[in-house]
Amino acid sequence: MCQLKVLFLFLTIAAAGVVCSGGVTSSFVRKSQPSVCMPLNTFPPPSGDNAPEQYDTLYNYELGTGDAARQFCFTTAPKAGPDVPYTFGDLGQTYDSNQTFEHYFSNPEGQAMLFVGDLCYADAHLYHDNNRWDAWGRFVEKSTAYQPWIWTAGNHEIDFAPEIGEIVPFKPFMHRYHVPYKASKSTSPLWYSIKRASAYIIVLSSYSAYGKYTPQYNWLEQELPKVNRAETPWLIVLLHSPWYNSNGYHYMEGESMRVMFESWFVEHKVDIVFAGHVHSYERTKRFSNVKYNITNGLSTPVKDPSAPVYVTIGDGGNLEGLANNFSDPQPSYSAFREASYGHGMLRIKNRTHAHFTWHRNHDNEPVVADSVWLSNRHWYPEEEQN
Ligand SMILES: *[C@@H]1O[C@H](CO)[C@@H](O)[C@H](O)[C@H]1NC(C)=O
Ligand SMILES: *[C@@H]1O[C@H](CO)[C@@H](O)[C@H](O)[C@H]1NC(C)=O
Numbered sequence: 068m069c070q071l072k073v074l075f076l077f078l079t080i081a082a083a084g085v086v087c088s089g090g091v092t093s094s095f096v097r098k099s100q101p102s103v104c105m106p107l108n109t110f111p112p113p114s115g116d117n118a119p120e121q122y123d124t125l126y127n128y129e130l131g132t133g134d135a136a137r138q139f140c141f142t143t144a145p146k147a148g149p150d151v152p153y154t155f156g157d158l159g160q161t162y163d164s165n166q167t168f169e170h171y172f173s174n175p176e177g178q179a180m181l182f183v184g185d186l187c188y189a190d191a192h193l194y195h196d197n198n199r200w201d202a203w204g205r206f207v208e209k210s211t212a213y214q215p216w217i218w219t220a221g222n223h224e225i226d227f228a229p230e231i232g233e234i235v236p237f238k239p240f241m242h243r244y245h246v247p248y249k250a251s252k253s254t255s256p257l258w259y260s261i262k263r264a265s266a267y268i269i270v271l272s273s274y275s276a277y278g279k280y281t282p283q284y285n286w287l288e289q290e291l292p293k294v295n296r297a298e299t300p301w302l303i304v305l306l307h308s309p310w311y312n313s314n315g316y317h318y319m320e321g322e323s324m325r326v327m328f329e330s331w332f333v334e335h336k337v338d339i340v341f342a343g344h345v346h347s348y349e350r351t352k353r354f355s356n357v358k359y360n361i362t363n364g365l366s367t368p369v370k371d372p373s374a375p376v377y378v379t380i381g382d383g384g385n386l387e388g389l390a391n392n393f394s395d396p397q398p399s400y401s402a403f404r405e406a407s408y409g410h411g412m413l414r415i416k417n418r419t420h421a422h423f424t425w426h427r428n429h430d431n432e433p434v435v436a437d438s439v440w441l442s443n444r445h446w447y448p449e450e451e452q453n
């Protein structure tokens with residue numbers, strides 16, 4: 068300030084001595100060196116609950132303004148680690164399945180939802196009525212606004228309708244349900260992975276190309292070796308169309324994908340595979356079918372301690388009815404099956420033990436219709452009971 072005053076005085080004197088028609092040429096020279104960046108720590112990240120990458124932290128948030136403003140909250144995941152306990156809900160289709168959803172919702176244990184595809188069935192309505200997507204969003208909001216749902220695309224998400232000019236598969240699904248696929252170097256939201264507590268979850272797309280050299284094939288080939296079982300002991304895969312399904316409905320629809328990927332699942336000791344699609348419940352024993360090579364005739368599923376347990380949980384409820392058409396006799400790989408609506412709960416206790424239960428809608432939520440203690444394939448590859 069002081070410097071400026073002196074300068075102003077000097078200019079006034081100079082102007083008085085010389086007569087000219089022009090204006091004033093200031094002799095002030097701004098410092099000529101380039102300015103230096105402020106150090107990064109001038110703006111440190113906020114402390115406490117407002118910082119990104121906080122674990123186990125409750126966030127409150129508000130959507131909308133004025134009369135439309137509504138408050139919600141969610142808790143971020145615990146830091147990943149081998150013995151971090153965590154409980155997942157497992158749900159298939161929920162169209163018209165208020166009861167399934169209410170049962171899951173009534174159990175406060177669930178911290179995140181593994182959802183195996185087929186959301187609102189808009190494709191069953193005239194012009195794939197997108198109001199169905201809105202209504203379904205409102206239906207599940209009391210859970211999805213508060214805890215993460217890990218989304219898998221089902222056949223009802225394809226929404227391919229050239230008769231009305233809709234030729235981009237999965238368009239409404241991908242616009243409405245965003246997933247963090249880039250974090251796992253995936254090039255598509257239809258296949259990706261996430262870490263949560265002691266679980267590493269890989270989501271696959273039954274309805275995107277998975278043959279050799281396709282993007283999904285290449286991604287999965289590189290993804291499986293990345294799983295660090297010392298950090299996340301539990302390796303879980305979600306996909307829509309089941310590989311082991313002894314129901315007449317959708318029988319063998321998952322077969323071509325099984326042929327491509329099953330040997331990788333065995334090699335990398337996947338613990339559990341959840342699928343949907345078939346409107347019933349089925350749980351397998353640890354079986355694999357990876358020996359067949361076109362000429363050797365070895366096409367029968369065999370007991371395999373390195374194989375995953377396959378759970379078909381497509382029984383959330385839907386407008387197509389239950390799939391009550393199991394093959395007879397029950398194949399040896401099938402441990403338990405029932406054509407009822409219901410949901411599952413997966414309680415990971417530590418690096419060795421997880422407890423899975425299935426709850427049919429017909430009973431009250433606490434009633435367990437099927438259950439199994441799962442032993443981790445990496446840390447404790449013991450044979451499970453039942
Ligand atoms: C869904 O179930 C809840 C709890 O039983 C009930 O209050 C609600 O009315 C049901 N909604 C519909 C549309 O049936
Ligand atoms: C029931 O499954 C059998 C094969 O297991 C099949 O031949 C039959 O068509 C199925 N029925 C229905 C209604 O899907």
Ligand SMILES: *[C@@H]1O[C@H](CO)[C@@H](O)[C@H](O)[C@H]1NC(C)=O
Pocket residue numbers: 360362363
């Ligand atoms: C298939 O398996 C049989 C029996 O093990 C073996 O003799 C044959 O070489 C295999 N064929 C191929 C193409 O690997």
Ligand SMILES: *[C@@H]1O[C@H](CO)[C@@H](O)[C@H](O)[C@H]1NC(C)=O
Pocket residue numbers: 416417418419420
């Ligand atoms: C892991 O959990 C199971 C089931 O709760 C328990 O029996 C076992 O002792 C636990 N292991 C360790 C090392 O805490």
